[in-house]
Amino acid sequence: MQEFVKATSQAGASSHLATAGQRESQTRVINRAKELLADGTVARVLGWKAGDLPYNPEPAYFEKEEDFADFVYNGFCGANLSKYMIEASKLEGKTLVCLKPCDTYSFQELMKEHRVDRDKAYIIGVGCKGKLDIEKIKAMGIKGIQSISGAELEDEAETLTIQTIYGEKTCAYKDAMLERCHVCKGKDHMIFDEIIGESKETKDADRFTEVEKIEAMSPEEKFAFFQKELSKCIRCNACRNVCPACSCRKCVFDSNKFDSAQKANVDSFEEKMFHIIRAFHVAGRCTDCGECSRVCPQGIPLHLFNRKFIKDIDELYGEYQAGADLEPRTPLTDYRFEDAEPGIVAERG
Amino acid sequence: MKTEKNRAELIKEISGVNPLKCMKCGKCSASCPSYNEMDIKPHQFVSYVINEDIESLVNSKSLWKCLSCFACVERCPRDVKPGKLIDAARQIVVRERDNTYLSPDEVPELLDPETPQQLLVSAFRRYRR
């Protein structure tokens, strides 16, 4: 918390108003949450609490007034809280959940799949102006971070000011944004009870550019690329655990239904095919929230798998955005007589 | 290479028509305002293309009697559209004449700007021989 106060006070004069606005927006969420807790509308609040470092807030429940001392909402609150609502839906009473615009797609997709209970959720659509990627900041050579200001000044903030043990560093907010925010789906919340704070569309790139780059490679180059990336995987399951679409009660890789949980297969089949199968299982349901890539400790660009499927679906079966509506059929549970034949893959070359 | 087979293929390609879809109903000939002027009737055009007898087609009177009114194109129930085949056969004639026709740069000088465009286009279609 202390860093926060410091950070805001260090903000430049030009962004002072914005600072107030933003700080107010965090305060407004807190105040509104306390209000709803007090009047019994909700039994708990699902938000983010400050972590041990200035850039790692983590999802948390807040049930009592005093819990809110740790409540934060800033540029590092990338975590998509919709998946937590699966468990929260089983609890007594309503849960207030803070969802960013892109998180609401996941929430709707989970609603469609009957995994979350709309009646058990009170959704505060929180404003979002792009979330930050600490790995990008570190990659700029900024090490020994003590505090970061500008992360919470999302209205007009264009610069992050970072206090490190080596002195003060700055970087453009934009340059530190998560990849997914550069291909933002839009600033509108798909579902909410109320909205607090403003959102900004941060899209400045085409989301299929990277996929196209790979598609253009020769088979050898493609293989070399994926072999290099996938070989980094330590099978920690972080991608699977964070993914709102990977919400199976029991993952196929943990069950005996496919022989895939047997020891011999863990070493070979799962080892090799995990990411392809995972991407296939979420194809047509993945909202492209980008959490898989964000949490991967090895920095594997896992979203490239999902996005390849999204691109194919868009091109072959018509534009589709998972979670944009509550229509029960997804591209893989639907068909048209005149759909492309699988041979199109070879024809496209 | 100018074989009859190639020319027939070219006609299909230019027109985008699959002549095999024809069920020989004759609605094209029934619709044609130039029918009596033609030696090869519109519905026969289709079988000439199927039989790859393009030489007869390009030498026929019909080729230049067609008004390109497209009544047959409009009414054909099988999507065969003889008018398009005729148009493609004309294209063949033009393409095979190599460089003996006007260059596009010469055209503007010869044109009266008052002439309606539609008239020009149909005139080009008919008289480009």
Add this chain to the structure above:
Amino acid sequence: MQRIGVFVCHCGTNIAATVDVKKVVEMAQHEPGVVHAEDYAYMCSEAGQELIHKAIKEKKLTGLVVCSCSPRMHETTFRNAAEKAGLNPYMVEIANIREHCSWIHKDIGEATEKAVILMRAAIAKVNLDAPLKPGESKVTKRALVIGGGIAGIQTALDIAEAGYPVDIVEKTPSIGGRMSQLDKTFPTLDCSSCILTPKMGEVNAHPLINIYTYSEVESVAGFVGDFTVEIRKKARSVDMDKCTGCGLCQEKCPSKKSLSEFNRGLSTRSAIYTPFAQAVPNVPVIDREACIKFKTGKCGICSKVCQAGAIDYDQTDEIVTEKYGAIVVATGFDMIKLDKYDEYAYSQSKDVITSLELERIMNAAGPTGGHLERLSDGKDPKEIVFIQCVGSRCADDRGKSYCSKICCMYTAKHAMLIRDKYPDTNVTVFYIDVRTPGKNFDEFYRRAVEDYGVNYIKGQVGKVIPQPNGKLLVQGADLLDSKQILKEADMVVLAAAIEPNPDVRKIATMLTASIDTNNFLTEAHAKLRPVESPTAGIFLSGVCQGPKDIPETVSQAGAAAVKAIGLLAKDKLLTNPCTAHSDELMCNGCSQCANVCPYGAITYEDREVNDHGIRERRRIAVVNDALCQGCGACTVTCPSGAMDLQGFSNRQILAEVDAICR
């Protein structure tokens, strides 16, 4: 671990000439679970089956692998043999070493190697086989027929004659359908209503048939043998029990300007009406949109004149819920709309009519009292042109891709009738092909040409141009004579394509019956099961399945009835045990599987589960065994693998893959 017996068939020399069967037997001994292996000249013979029987008993086998011909050939034989010896029939797997091996390979080494691999795959599968038992479901001994035309009438009569109660649901106020609108029928020229009305009366009087007219199917739930159907009885505003059918109300009704549906809009009717004189039931309905009482509240004349006191303005729609074992769809057809065919001037001239309109004009009970006349000026037409294939055999979106099948014959009939009744009227038919396959059909067409002098011209008409003098200029081409024809006609009759009743799509969705892009219901097999829908318990009668004339419709109606009777005659249905099942501990309840199920076999229920000590209510997919046909679409859609298919489980197929790639 299973105790598996492997039996390798020589099939005379069919297998043994190319596959070293002894080697296959030897290799089988090394496979896990195999406790017995032998070969024999003909495994399918009595003696071969006896070997199987003996081995099952002596070696206490729990699974069988038969290396022989295709399972499509003898799987049932070997399953039955196993069952006789006390083994579950689903513990038998076939390795197809004939069609897929010995018959297509020449090299013995190569064929033997492949036969061994195919055997291994079968052994791997049987190792994971589980005994399966077909389920049972009850049969409600009552049938529903949707549609009250000749198809529905015939089906209902045939089912009822077999002793099963039948309900007919008909959308319009009377049964009778298209056939009741026809004048004469080809190829014998019987009067249509003379042969139809006795059947309508029979249906009405039959103690086992119940007719719901002016009613529609509202919803369908359940499955073969046990459908629950909601039927909406639309408010008739007339009490069916009290009405005597005297017709006084229709006579006195002051609102007489509504277009008669029965006469295809060529005449008018009153707001309270029966569609035609022989209507069954002979009870009128009030068209509430035309009725003055309903529009203004003032009138009520019908109520005043009705001596039976049958008029009931307060009647409301009523929903009846009924259970059925079988459902027959007989929704029939209509003519396509001709608004996209401007070239034939249908909407510009009253004298350009469709064949069905001509049918009404020729009918003694029709708008002109049976006198053939121009609708524009009432004059006798002297020159009539028929145009065939209007909207049939069309590749574009204006018409239909199929041949409507009945037009060639009814046009010959029309031409003949006109020439017979009005010998000084010329009749010209422009045709593309004349199609007359059917008993006495071509003879009938030839009579039109030879005995009645109907002028047939090969060539589709290009355009019909109404002239200022009231005539119609028909521009056509005679392709055989290579000349273009301009003909002045007094009347032009268009043989418009027929299309399935548009409501059938809604009904197909309710029934989960499959339907093609032309809105024809799909049959289970184009040749061998033409009157059954792929959805069990749904049968097809009449034009809803494809274009048909009356004799064909009646035969198909009978066939559909027999299929329905065959179902109703059973007390219990045995269901295919190779069905999908969901593991309640793994199911997410995400509804993805229900999306792809072609049979609507998957529903969801909130169930209390005990997941390793955690008790909670979960949404779980439940497969109805009676509905599931075992395609497996759901199993692949299920990301967690909770949904699996018995007899073709994930583990079994993976085991086969492993065995083959070993």
Add this chain to the structure above:
Amino acid sequence: MSIEKNEEFRPKIVAFCCNWCSYAGADLAGSSRMSYSADVKIIRVPCSCRVNPMFILRAFERGADGVIMCGCHPGDCHYTSGNFYARRRMTLLFSMLDYIGVESGRTRVEWVSAAEGAKFSQTMHEFVDKITSLGKNVRLEDLRCRNL
């Protein structure tokens, strides 16, 4: 000739065939004695929609060099719509395999009716030739190489 082939490279090919059309088509190829390579091994499934992408990946992982799936022609599915779902699934899976650098010729879908014995045999011929020309499938086996 087959011996020569044997010394060189014999591909392992798995064919998934639906029970109603393609398996029957393969039977017809057999009863019409239309030969094709013994390298093809057929697995019977009720419908092409029963083929889980995991089966295909498993086959590759276990050393298959090519996987082909056959089903009823679109619109002719015994279960009315199964092959439509299968078609989308396979299109996406094949596209993904192509994307990670597995040669697209190693996977194929062909619709074979019960009457198309000749087509079945012809298709298998072509597929075996294609796989033989591609050689051993090493990519999927080496997709994750820990020592890199």
